[in-house]
Amino acid sequence: MKIKRNYPQVVISKKAEKRQEKKHPWVYDNEILSYEPYENGDIVDVVSESGKYYGSGFINENSVIRVRILSRNANDVFDEAFYERRLRHAIEYRKTVMKDDFSCCRLIFGEADMFSGLTVDRFNDLLVAQVNSLGMEKIKDLLFHKLIELLNEEGDEIKGIYERNDSNLREKEGLVQYKGYYPLRNMEIPSYTHTIICENGIEYEVDVENGQKTGFFLDQKYNRLAVARLAENMRVLDCFTHTGSFGLNAANGKAKRVVSVDISSSAIEMAKKNADRNQLDVEYVVADVFEYLENMKKNEFDLIILDPPAFTKSKKTVNNAYEGYKKINLAAMRKLPRGGYLATCSCSHFMENYLFVRMLKEAAHEANVDLRLIEERRQCCDHPILWNVPETEYLKFYIFQIC
Structure with missing residues (x-):
C-alpha cells in the first residue's frame, strides 16, 4: 500500500516520460508542464499528465536540471x-x-x-x-x-x-x-x-585544499596497476603526468627508463616529491605534451601513456576535443616502434566511447599501423557505472600493441 503523498507535484512532458521510463535521475527545466507551489531544495513528486508516479527528488528553479530524482519508491519516507x-x-x-x-x-x-x-x-x-x-x-x-x-x-x-x-x-x-x-x-x-595515501604500493602526498578536484584522482587506480604489470624492462613515456602516478607505477613495475612530462611546473614538483618519497627513478620534464611528442625521436620509447585532462566539458566543443585526442594519439603511434605499446584514455563523458574508438581507428589509419587490443578498461569500481545513467560513465582506457 502506498503511503499518502504530501509532496508538491511536478507534471512532466511526454519527452521527459520516455527518459523517466528508463529511470534517468534528471528532469530538465524545459520538460515541466506544471507544478504545485514549492521552495527551492524541497522534495517534490514527479508525475505524468495522467498522474503516473515516476519518483521523488529535490527541485531547484536555479538549475537547468530542475529535479534530481532521489527515490522511485512511493513508500519511502525521507527521514x-x-x-x-x-x-x-x-x-x-x-x-x-x-x-x-x-x-x-x-x-x-x-x-x-x-x-x-x-x-x-x-x-x-x-x-x-x-x-x-x-x-x-x-x-x-x-x-x-x-x-x-x-x-x-x-x-x-x-x-x-x-x-x-x-x-x-x-x-x-x-x-x-x-x-x-x-x-x-x-x-x-x-x-x-595534506595527508599521505598508499595506492598500488606507492605513497603519494595529497593536498586536499589545493589539489585538483578533491586532491587526487582515484579513478585510474587499477588502470595504473595494469600499466605497471606491462612496463617491466620498457622505456616508458608518461604524458600529462600531473602528480606522477602512471610514471611512478611504471617505475615500480621495473621499467628500464621512465620520463614523465607535464606543462605544469607545480605538478612536476609534486611528482618529484612523490618519486623521492618512494625512492623511484623517474626523469621529469616541464613541457607542452603536444610539442614534446612532435619533437621526440622515433623509437625512443617502448610504451607511451596518454592521460590528458578532459579536452571537452560540453557537447559544443566535442569536435575540437576529437581533433585534440587524435593529434596526440597519432603522434604517439608514429613515434612508437612496431611491437611498442600505447596506453591511452579520455576522462570526458562528452567524448563518448564510440567517438573515442573512431578517433583511435582514424589515427591508426593515418599512422599506417594496426592496433592489437590488450585491455579495454573504465574507471575504478568505486566510481560505479549505472547503465541507465550515461553520465556516470566517463573514463575510457585502452592498452594496445602497435603492429
Missing part, C-alpha cells in the same frame, strides 16, 4: 533512517569491491549512489566532499555526521571532512563557492590539509 540506509549501502559496496583499498577510495559517486550532486572521497582519516546540488546542500549536515558515525562503526576513525565546494557547478545551482573544513559536532578541526 534520517532513509539516508542512513542509503549511505550504508554505498559504504558496504566499497568494502566489498575495494577490499584492502577501502581506506583510500570514492565513498559517494553522485548519481551512481543516488546522491545526485554529491561526491565524497576518502583519504585515510580525511574525507573530502564536493556538494554540487542544492538538495544535497540542505541535508549535508545529516549526511556528513551519519558518514562519520557509520565509518566509526567499521573501526575507521575519521578526523575531518574538507569541503571542496570551489566548483563552477555550484553557481549553476545558485550556490556560492568556497572551501574549508566542515565544523563537525564534538570534533576538532584538523590543523593540516
Whole structure:
C-alpha cells in the first residue's frame, strides 16, 4: 500500500516520460508542464499528465536540471533512517569491491549512489566532499555526521571532512563557492590539509585544499596497476603526468627508463616529491605534451601513456576535443616502434566511447599501423557505472600493441 503523498507535484512532458521510463535521475527545466507551489531544495513528486508516479527528488528553479530524482519508491519516507540506509549501502559496496583499498577510495559517486550532486572521497582519516546540488546542500549536515558515525562503526576513525565546494557547478545551482573544513559536532578541526595515501604500493602526498578536484584522482587506480604489470624492462613515456602516478607505477613495475612530462611546473614538483618519497627513478620534464611528442625521436620509447585532462566539458566543443585526442594519439603511434605499446584514455563523458574508438581507428589509419587490443578498461569500481545513467560513465582506457 502506498503511503499518502504530501509532496508538491511536478507534471512532466511526454519527452521527459520516455527518459523517466528508463529511470534517468534528471528532469530538465524545459520538460515541466506544471507544478504545485514549492521552495527551492524541497522534495517534490514527479508525475505524468495522467498522474503516473515516476519518483521523488529535490527541485531547484536555479538549475537547468530542475529535479534530481532521489527515490522511485512511493513508500519511502525521507527521514534520517532513509539516508542512513542509503549511505550504508554505498559504504558496504566499497568494502566489498575495494577490499584492502577501502581506506583510500570514492565513498559517494553522485548519481551512481543516488546522491545526485554529491561526491565524497576518502583519504585515510580525511574525507573530502564536493556538494554540487542544492538538495544535497540542505541535508549535508545529516549526511556528513551519519558518514562519520557509520565509518566509526567499521573501526575507521575519521578526523575531518574538507569541503571542496570551489566548483563552477555550484553557481549553476545558485550556490556560492568556497572551501574549508566542515565544523563537525564534538570534533576538532584538523590543523593540516595534506595527508599521505598508499595506492598500488606507492605513497603519494595529497593536498586536499589545493589539489585538483578533491586532491587526487582515484579513478585510474587499477588502470595504473595494469600499466605497471606491462612496463617491466620498457622505456616508458608518461604524458600529462600531473602528480606522477602512471610514471611512478611504471617505475615500480621495473621499467628500464621512465620520463614523465607535464606543462605544469607545480605538478612536476609534486611528482618529484612523490618519486623521492618512494625512492623511484623517474626523469621529469616541464613541457607542452603536444610539442614534446612532435619533437621526440622515433623509437625512443617502448610504451607511451596518454592521460590528458578532459579536452571537452560540453557537447559544443566535442569536435575540437576529437581533433585534440587524435593529434596526440597519432603522434604517439608514429613515434612508437612496431611491437611498442600505447596506453591511452579520455576522462570526458562528452567524448563518448564510440567517438573515442573512431578517433583511435582514424589515427591508426593515418599512422599506417594496426592496433592489437590488450585491455579495454573504465574507471575504478568505486566510481560505479549505472547503465541507465550515461553520465556516470566517463573514463575510457585502452592498452594496445602497435603492429
